[in-house]
Amino acid sequence: MLPVxxxxxxxxxxxxxxxxxxxxxxxxxxxxKKLRRQNFQVVMFDKQNYHGFWPLLYQVATxxxxxDAIAEPLRKLFSADDYEDFFFRLVRVTSxxxxxxxxxxxxxDLPYDYLVIATGTKTNYFGNEQIKKFSFPLxxxxxxxxxxxxxLQCFEQANMTSDPDLRQSLMNFVIVGGGPTGVELAGAxxxxxxxxxxxxxxxxxxxxxxxxxxxxxxRVLPPMSPEASEKTFKYLxxxxxxxxxxxxxxxxxxxxxxxxxxxxxxxxxxIWAAGVSGALVDGLPPETxxxxxxxxxxxxxxxxxxxxxxxxxxxxxKTDKWPKGHPGVAQPAIQQGQLLGKNLVRMQRKEPxxxxxxTDKGSLAIIGRNRAVADLPGNMHFxxxxxxxxxxFVHVMALVGFRNKLVVLSNWVYxxxxxxxxxxxxxxxxxxxxxxxxxxxxxxxxxx
Amino acid sequence: MLPVxxxxxxxxxxxxxxxxxxxxxxxxxxxxKKLRRQNFQVVMFDKQNYHGFWPLLYQVATxxxxxDAIAEPLRKLFSADDYEDFFFRLVRVTSxxxxxxxxxxxxxDLPYDYLVIATGTKTNYFGNEQIKKFSFPLxxxxxxxxxxxxxLQCFEQANMTSDPDLRQSLMNFVIVGGGPTGVELAGAxxxxxxxxxxxxxxxxxxxxxxxxxxxxxxRVLPPMSPEASEKTFKYLxxxxxxxxxxxxxxxxxxxxxxxxxxxxxxxxxxIWAAGVSGALVDGLPPETxxxxxxxxxxxxxxxxxxxxxxxxxxxxxKTDKWPKGHPGVAQPAIQQGQLLGKNLVRMQRKEPxxxxxxTDKGSLAIIGRNRAVADLPGNMHFxxxxxxxxxxFVHVMALVGFRNKLVVLSNWVYxxxxxxxxxxxxxxxxxxxxxxxxxxxxxxxxxx
Numbered sequence: 080m081l082p083v084x085x086x087x088x089x090x091x092x093x094x095x096x097x098x099x100x101x102x103x104x105x106x107x108x109x110x111x112k113k114l115r116r117q118n119f120q121v122v123m124f125d126k127q128n129y130h131g132f133w134p135l136l137y138q139v140a141t142x143x144x145x146x147d148a149i150a151e152p153l154r155k156l157f158s159a160d161d162y163e164d165f166f167f168r169l170v171r172v173t174s175x176x177x178x179x180x181x182x183x184x185x186x187x188d189l190p191y192d193y194l195v196i197a198t199g200t201k202t203n204y205f206g207n208e209q210i211k212k213f214s215f216p217l218x219x220x221x222x223x224x225x226x227x228x229x230x231l232q233c234f235e236q237a238n239m240t241s242d243p244d245l246r247q248s249l250m251n252f253v254i255v256g257g258g259p260t261g262v263e264l265a266g267a268x269x270x271x272x273x274x275x276x277x278x279x280x281x282x283x284x285x286x287x288x289x290x291x292x293x294x295x296x297x298r299v300l301p302p303m304s305p306e307a308s309e310k311t312f313k314y315l316x317x318x319x320x321x322x323x324x325x326x327x328x329x330x331x332x333x334x335x336x337x338x339x340x341x342x343x344x345x346x347x348x349x350i351w352a353a354g355v356s357g358a359l360v361d362g363l364p365p366e367t368x369x370x371x372x373x374x375x376x377x378x379x380x381x382x383x384x385x386x387x388x389x390x391x392x393x394x395x396x397k398t399d400k401w402p403k404g405h406p407g408v409a410q411p412a413i414q415q416g417q418l419l420g421k422n423l424v425r426m427q428r429k430e431p432x433x434x435x436x437x438t439d440k441g442s443l444a445i446i447g448r449n450r451a452v453a454d455l456p457g458n459m460h461f462x463x464x465x466x467x468x469x470x471x472f473v474h475v476m477a478l479v480g481f482r483n484k485l486v487v488l489s490n491w492v493y494x495x496x497x498x499x500x501x502x503x504x505x506x507x508x509x510x511x512x513x514x515x516x517x518x519x520x521x522x523x524x525x526x527x
Numbered sequence: 528m529l530p531v532x533x534x535x536x537x538x539x540x541x542x543x544x545x546x547x548x549x550x551x552x553x554x555x556x557x558x559x560k561k562l563r564r565q566n567f568q569v570v571m572f573d574k575q576n577y578h579g580f581w582p583l584l585y586q587v588a589t590x591x592x593x594x595d596a597i598a599e600p601l602r603k604l605f606s607a608d609d610y611e612d613f614f615f616r617l618v619r620v621t622s623x624x625x626x627x628x629x630x631x632x633x634x635x636d637l638p639y640d641y642l643v644i645a646t647g648t649k650t651n652y653f654g655n656e657q658i659k660k661f662s663f664p665l666x667x668x669x670x671x672x673x674x675x676x677x678x679l680q681c682f683e684q685a686n687m688t689s690d691p692d693l694r695q696s697l698m699n700f701v702i703v704g705g706g707p708t709g710v711e712l713a714g715a716x717x718x719x720x721x722x723x724x725x726x727x728x729x730x731x732x733x734x735x736x737x738x739x740x741x742x743x744x745x746r747v748l749p750p751m752s753p754e755a756s757e758k759t760f761k762y763l764x765x766x767x768x769x770x771x772x773x774x775x776x777x778x779x780x781x782x783x784x785x786x787x788x789x790x791x792x793x794x795x796x797x798i799w800a801a802g803v804s805g806a807l808v809d810g811l812p813p814e815t816x817x818x819x820x821x822x823x824x825x826x827x828x829x830x831x832x833x834x835x836x837x838x839x840x841x842x843x844x845k846t847d848k849w850p851k852g853h854p855g856v857a858q859p860a861i862q863q864g865q866l867l868g869k870n871l872v873r874m875q876r877k878e879p880x881x882x883x884x885x886t887d888k889g890s891l892a893i894i895g896r897n898r899a900v901a902d903l904p905g906n907m908h909f910x911x912x913x914x915x916x917x918x919x920f921v922h923v924m925a926l927v928g929f930r931n932k933l934v935v936l937s938n939w940v941y942x943x944x945x946x947x948x949x950x951x952x953x954x955x956x957x958x959x960x961x962x963x964x965x966x967x968x969x970x971x972x973x974x975x
Contacts (some may be wrong), residue, residue, distance in 0.1 A: 085690035089730065128679065128953045145593040152727070152951040159729030166730070169683040169953070186687060220952065231576065235617040239634060242533035279600070281607030282537065282614070485937060503600040504668065505576045505617070 086186040090166050093120040098423060099182050099189060101172050101360065102197035103130045103153045105412035106391030110195060111157060111165065113420020118427070120164045122191075124184060128152055128169050131220060132478055134409065135487070137260055139223035141267035142231075142503045146220045148486045149478070174361035177387045183362075193423060196373060196381075196389040197416070200355035200407065213333040214351040217260055226350065228505045230268075233347050235505075238280055244345070250288045251346035253336050255328045256353035257294025258302065259444050262311055264350065265292045266447040269318035274448075279503070290320045291344060295327045295353075300452070302406055303442050307452040310462035314446040327353070355407065357393045369395055372404065377434035379419050390415040396435065405437050409477070414438060443470045534634040538614050541568040546871060547630050547637060549620050549808065550645035551578045551601045553860035554839030558643060559605060559613065561868020566875070568612045570639075572632060576600055576617050579668060580926055582857065583935070585708055587671035589715035590679075590951045594668045596934045597926070622809035625835045631810075641871060644821060644829075644837040645864070648803035648855065661781040662799040665708055674798065676953045678716075681795050683953075686728055692793065698736045699794035701784050703776045704801035705742025706750065707892050710759055712798065713740045714895040717766035722896075727951070738768045739792060743775045743801075748900070750854055751890050755900040758910035762894040775801070803855065805841045817843055820852065825882035827867050838863040844883065853885050857925070862886060891918045 095118055100107045103125040114121050129150040138144040157165045170184045175194060182189050202218045204211040215226045230252070237249035252268060254261045268290045276285045292299070292315065298308035299315070299322065315322060326340040328349070336344045357371040367374050367382045372395035374382045379394060381387040389395075391412030395404045405411035415435055422432045441455040443466065451466035453459075478484045538545075544567055548555045551573040562569050577598040586592040605613045618632045623642060630637050650666050652659040663674045678700070685697035700716060702709045716738045724733045740747065740763065746756040747763070747770065763770060774788040776797070784792045805819040815822050815830045820843035822830045827842055829835040837843075839860030843852045853859035863883055870880045889903040891914065899914035901907075926932050 085693050086684065086687045087689050089687055089689065091730070128683065128951070145595045146952055147593045150952050154727040155951065158726040160726055168687060169680075170687070232617075235576065236534065239534045239537055239616060239618070241535050241537065245533050278606040278608055279602040282539070486934075489933060489937065503576070503603065504594055504598050 088168055088170070088184065088187045088189055090120075090122055090168075090189055093164065095120045095164065096192040096427065097122060097190070098193045098195065099124070099191040100195045100197055101125075101182070102199060102358075102391075102393075103127070103167075104197060104199045104391060105409045106197035106199075106416040107195070108153070108156060109413045109416030110197065110390065110420045111162075113417055114423065115162055115165075117420075117424050119423070120166070121162075122166045122168065122189065123153065123157070124168050124170055124172050124182070125153060126169070126171050127219070128154065128167075129220075130156060132474075133218075134259070134477075135474060136217060136220070136223050137264040137267060139220065140217055140226040140230075140264065141271060142227050143267065144487060146224070150220060172360055175387075176362055177364070177381070177384055180386065191386075193386050193426075194388065195419065196360060196387075196393055197391050197412070198358040198360060199392045199412075201358045202351065203354040203356040204351065205354060207330075210328070210331050210349070210351060213331050214255070214349040216351050217264065218355070226348075227503075229348055231503055231505050234276065234280055234283075238283055247287065247289075248334065248345040249347050251291070251344060251348075252289070253291045253293065253328070253331075253344055253346045253349045255293050255349065255351050257292055257296070257299035257322070257324070258352065259300065259442075261292055261294070261350075261352040262299055262315065262444055262446065264352065265290055265315055265320045266318060266445065269315070269320050270448045272319065275503075291323060291346075292320050293323045293326060293328055293338065295325065297325050299324070300444060303444065303452065304454045304460050306460040307442070307444070307454050307462070310452045311444065311446055314450050314452075314462070318447050355392075359393070378422055378432045379415055379435060388419055390419055398437075401437065406442075408442070410440055411437055443473060445470050536616055536618070536632065536635045536637055538568075538570055538616075538637055541612065543568045543612065544640040544875065545570060545638070546641045546643065547572070547639040548643045548645055549573075549630070550647055550806075550839075550841075551575070551615075552645060552647045552839060553857045554645035554647075554864040555643070556601070556604060557861045557864030558645065558838065558868045559610075559864075561865055562871065563610055563613075565868075565872050567871065568614070569610075570614045570616065570637065571601065571605070572616050572618055572620050572630070573601060574617070574619050575667070576602065576615075577668075578604060580922075581666075582707070582925075583922060584665060584668070584671050585712040585715060587668065588665055588674040588678075588712065589719060590675050591715065592935060592938055594672070596938065598668060620808055623835075624810055625812070625829070625832055628834065639834075641834050641836065641874075643867065644808060644835075644841055645839050645860070646806040646808060647840045647860075649806045650799065651802040651804040652799065653802065655778075658776070658779050658797070658799060661779050662703070662797040664799050665712065666803075674796075675951075677796055679951055679953050682724065682728055682731075686731055695735065695737075696782065696793040697795050699739065699792060699796075700737070701739045701741065701776070701779075701792055701794045701797045703741050703797065703799050705740055705744070705747035705770070705772075706800065707748065708800040709740055709742070709798075710747055710763065711893055712800065713738055713763055713768045714766060714893065717763070717768050718896045720767065723951075739771060739794075740768050741771045741774060741776055741786065743773065745773050747772070748892060751892065751900065752902045752908050754908040755890070755892070755902050755910070758900045759892065759894055762898050762900075762910070766895050803840075807841070826870055826880045827863055827883060836867055838867055846885075849885065854890075856890070858888055859885055891921060893918050 097120045100123045108130050111121055129152050131150040135149045153167050172184050174183045180191055202216040216222050233249040237246045240246050254265050272288050299311050300308050326338050328336050329339050330337045331349045336349055373389035375389050375394045375396050379388045379390050381389055392407045418435050439456050443453045445451045449467050450463050451470040452462045453466040475484050475488050546567050546569050548571045556578050559569055577600050579598040583597045601615050620632050622631045628639055650664040664670050681697040685694045688694050702713050720736050747759050748756050774786050776784050777787050778785045779797045784797055821837035823837050823842045823844050827836045827838050829837055840855045866883050887904050891901045893899045897915050898911050899918040900910045901914040923932050923936050
């Protein structure tokens with residue numbers, strides 16, 4: 080027996096100042112890139128060993144892309160070829176102590192000179208344990224692979240039932256949340272309904288498949304312009320998505336979603352894309368946390384500290400222009416990570432720091448196969464095919480590795496001409512969430 | 528609550544003769560292709576919804592390819608565009624009754640006119656339950672993804688331990704079985720050791736990584752020519768693989784592999800590629816089964832039946848040239864499937880059947896990045912880069928879909944020039960096989 084206590088962080092001592100970054104998302108990696116060869120020891124902690132391009136996660140869920148197309152191993156991004164004194168550790172941070180300047184992980188503590196919290200967000204079920212138990216989140220790669228297998232398995236099962244109610248329940252998909260994830264997922268599902276499923280399931284009446292999109296606000300894509308919301312509503316409706324605005328899903332027991340407006344929808348698959356909350360770490364003084372995010376000044380310094388920073392979605396920087404903080408998308412995280420990298424170098428040189436100013440590069444969402452909506456700086460809004468081309472270009476360029484760009488682009492070109500979604504492999508057993516009785520049958524169903 | 532009994536096979540009645548195929552492997556899909564538009568109703572059962580190109584599975588395990596590159600959904604292969612009266616059902620066959628001519632599945636029975644067993648093989652642990660519990664098989668896509676995450680997690684853990692014994696155990700990989708899977712896996716791991724891991728884990732002495740290959744016979748690749756075995760031994764040794772011939776692993780408790788020759792190897796990862804046995808179905812008369820395979824005549828008819836067939840790995844066709852049956856590779860299955868397709872048409876037309884004759888197209892195995900060994904018909908044996916080019920060409924051409932060819936080829940070209948293995952994403956929690964005490968720690972380690 081090997082005692083597990085033999086694990087330790089194994090970070091070498093150094094005379095260089097040590098920057099500890101919690102999280103390898105957009106903020107964390109852009110910061111670490113700026114610190115390359117800048118006389119720092121950089122330590123990055125993450126619970127995953129990869130950086131993901133999450134705006135495309137819904138494409139993994141709908142079998143359009145494989146995980147490697149949207150994710151890049153952090154060790155590959157910061158390989159020893161290019162980065163000296165960079166240390167990645169796949170471990171969970173349990174707490175921080177900003178007074179004694181120590182980060183604690185499950186396998187040991189590490190003193191720091193500068194600590195950067197770049198932990199992003201996690202799925203927020205707003206305290207509804209029942210929905211948490213029965214719904215499918217879409218936040219990580221395993222979530223996307225699970226959802227993909229689930230959707231395909233629902234059609235396999237629907238194809239094998241003579242009970243019309245069960246069949247309908249298996250063919251109903253309820254997406255909760257009309258933000259970018261919900262909207263893009265609904266569009267992708269609608270395209271599968273049109274171009275893929277009728278050929279895969281010839282014996283079935285695929286027109287009975289229903290895609291519901293439930294949004295609590297009075298328009299889809301609330302973070303975007305009213306023009307974009309209107310176009311998105313039109314495009315999704317043309318694709319056959321049933322949009323329920325101004326209402327929320329109040330309960331879901333694995334069989335029936337009950338909406339606040341009184342509607343009942345029987346469904347086997349409820350996808351929860353309704354909200355996120357900051358992935359906070361223990362040990363922060365309570366006065367630094369507001370609405371689940373960490374209050375920072377214009378240098379991303381956490382309220383009351385000079386050497387503790389928060390960047391990206393977890394940071395709450397109140398400014399005149401953004402009184403509720405910056406939007407929870409990639410750009411603020413990227414820009415804050417880059418600026419903090421420069422500012423840490425300045426701090427070392429005792430130079431004045433540069434305050435953060437957000438450059439809004441616009442927002443984009445794709446609707447289905449070849450239409451998109453775009454809000455560009457300068458109050459420009461447009462939609463349709465042109466927006467789609469911009470969307471494609473922006474997303475491919477933003478992908479991290481050269482290989483990923485190639486894989487995604489060749490996938491998209493292929494799919495554009497063939498109307499084909501690629502990778503409809505079921506690679507997990509069929510699960511009926513939270514239902515042990517049924518699960519026993521499916522255990523037998525899945526057995527060797 | 529939905530009663531699960533509402534599931535049923537839902538195969539429409541028909542006046543056409545019904546061919547039921549159990550298994551969507553090389554045999555099954557080549558048979559089904561030949562039956563296209565031939566006045567049969569074709570029903571295919573499989574427990575997976577995809578056809579896999581298993582000779583490349585080890586590349587999924589070593590992060591060289593993603594699953595979609597080597598697998599194609601069966602519904603896509605037999606899409607309604609091209610195939611009328613083809614019915615795929617994702618369900619387990621529980622038994623057959625060749626007298627009453629009925630196939631039973633977990634959700635219902637189906638009468639047949641012709642039944643073809645094309646179930647292939649499953650991992651054979653030769654009754655060793657301990658090895659089954661603690662080792663990693665490499666037979667299916669989830670196996671490959673598990674093994675990939677396991678190997679990467681071992682390095683992450685090795686990087687975080689100060690205990691030299693534990694570290695060595697985490698860096699020892701024991702592959703049991705020197706057939707094509709074992710040999711190709713050992714070569715791929717050796718290339719990762721050389722070209723990838725030193726850059727991913729700069730603080731570690733990767734030269735301490737050991738790749739063991741254990742083979743019971745006195746040479747590697749026993750099904751190939753002695754020349755190929757010799758070259759393979761040389762290439763693998765040059766790559767640093769430690770080859771143990773003429774011995775077997777007798778026990779493995781999750782910590783230490785004990786070899787028959789008395790050697791003990793501490794390892795966290797034992798990969799079981801030592802054997803397969805036929806995936807038999809219940810209900811076959813005992814006299815039709817020999818050495819775990821189904822005895823067939825030269826028309827692939829099961830001994831004593833006119834309308835029951837077995838093809839591919841599960842079939843045992845004794846001939847003068849192949850007294851032990853055909854080799855357990857793709858070609859006999861492909862050729863038998865194609866011929867049976869033609870023969871079923873002939874049977875309908877009351878024409879005489881054509882007996883099977885195996886056309887040996889040669890054998891190939893890749894060793895590492897750019898060397899291979901080839902036995903070609905006409906007693907031609909060669910190795911090195913030329914064999915590798917043939918290997919590459921043959922495998923890419925054999926991949927089923929156009930998309931897969933493109934994906935695999937672009938991956939290989941990219942990797943050839945960059946020495947890079949692509950997709951090192953850990954997408955499952957860290958598991959210590961069969962060790963609940965340690966698992967409890969890792970549950971905490973993996974927790975949100």
